[in-house]
Amino acid sequence: MKRVAIVGLGGIGSNLVEPLCRILAYSDSDNEKIPKRVILIDGKAYKERNRERQKFSALANKAETTKEWLELMFTELNIESKPVFVNSNNILALIREGDVIFLGCDNHATRNLVSGHVASLDNALLISGGNELYDGNVQVYERRGGKDITPSLTFQHPEIESPIDRNPAELSCEELAKAGEPQLLVVNLTVATLMLNAFVLWLNGFGPYYEVYFDLQTGNVRPVRQKLTSP
16 A cells, blocks of 8 residues: 545544554664655644544644644654645545545545545545544445455444535534534544454555444444455
8 A cells, every 4th residue: 555544633533643653763764655755635724622532733724733743753754744634625636546534524425525535546445434422433445456256334333424514624613613522532442442443454455344343331342344356
């Protein structure tokens, strides 16, 4: 794979990015699956109220300020920032053939857009995570040789296939401020950990679940496996 693109640097992405970069920087350098180029994508800025569950160094654009502290820690990586929301006009430039994409957005419209774009690529790995207050899920969508190895994000998810929410690029500043739902740090960390787990399994040649559900109130974690195509 050529690059890692991290879309969304909020509660999930800001907690995922440091351990992910540690994996990329210090894992087996002979593994061709491990990219050394990291693209950070987010159009929002951090606010003081985000500190309870998001890691950041300045009240500035999430992609740009995250790049600043990450590149001091991981000189082995080429880290770039894209201070924009992914939308239909820029997705071709932001997410490319051969990318590994970590999607930590909080809206189905963006999930639908990114999943549809990945479906047009010959080779890509999309790991998407999201959560409610106490539960959540992680989906793994792999394209290899122009075929689906695992299902797209819309498979058995009508809320993603036909989203009723809107892409944040279409929202005003006031609408963006009102769009957030209550979140817990420990739940965001669980999503980030399960996303990283899926990536490490993939790096080591294990076919991961295509989806995993968790509920912190019950302590349940349930994977779902369904390989569509032989590699």
